[in-house]
Amino acid sequence: MLTAAAAFTLTAAGVAVAGLTAYRRRYLAATRWFAVALLPAGLYLTGLFPVARTIGGEIADWATQLVFDPRVWIGIALLALSTGLLLGSRGVARRRLKASATASGAPAAAGVAPARPAVTGARPPVGGTAKAPGRPGTAASADDGLGDFADIEEILRKRGI
Structure with a gap:
């Protein structure tokens, strides 16, 4: 019964602090306080306080054995x-x-893997003369970098902009 009283007292105090924080218009901090305030009640209602007590007792027993055994x-x-x-x-x-x-005369490279051979023909070079995808017959421009905006550029030219 004492555990329940302590858990709900801590929860009530945390909710009060969250309310005061929200009153100061610090809503993010108030949300954090509210979330932390709900923990004692949640731990009590799920029955995890006895589990925590058991774990704490086992850790204390281990520490005692660590020192004296x-x-x-x-x-x-x-x-x-x-x-x-x-x-x-x-x-x-x-x-x-x-x-x-x-x-052997080679430079010492401890922990460095040997260089991998280059893979050829995997991709066309970036900014090259490869055709833009989806538009046959048009080439991407290497200088302006606007290969994807060719349609927009064409519309603006037609309107004289």
Whole structure:
């Protein structure tokens, strides 16, 4: 019962703050306050407060074991050793790649993939003499960049504008 009273008191206080904020014509901030104010009531009505209490208790138990249980410290040491070995082996591999690249006379490019061959014939060059789509016989102009506005330009010329 105390949880319900606390949840609805927090909700009422949040709605009051949202109302005062809206009274000052700060509607975006008032909407945010209102949204946050609805959270305690929603959490209570869905029954998530006991779940939060259980999760908090489990985290507290884990933290207590972290401090006082030697097995946890051994586990942390094993995780640190594993991370160190993985990072160290990666560093050695990079050094070997760099050393082999400098020995062969090629510039050292650690972690850079070789250049891909160029694909030919994929697209016509931009601004070239390709025909505009949908209008056979008209060519796009490379200088003015108005290939898409050719119809409008033609209408304006006819009207003398």
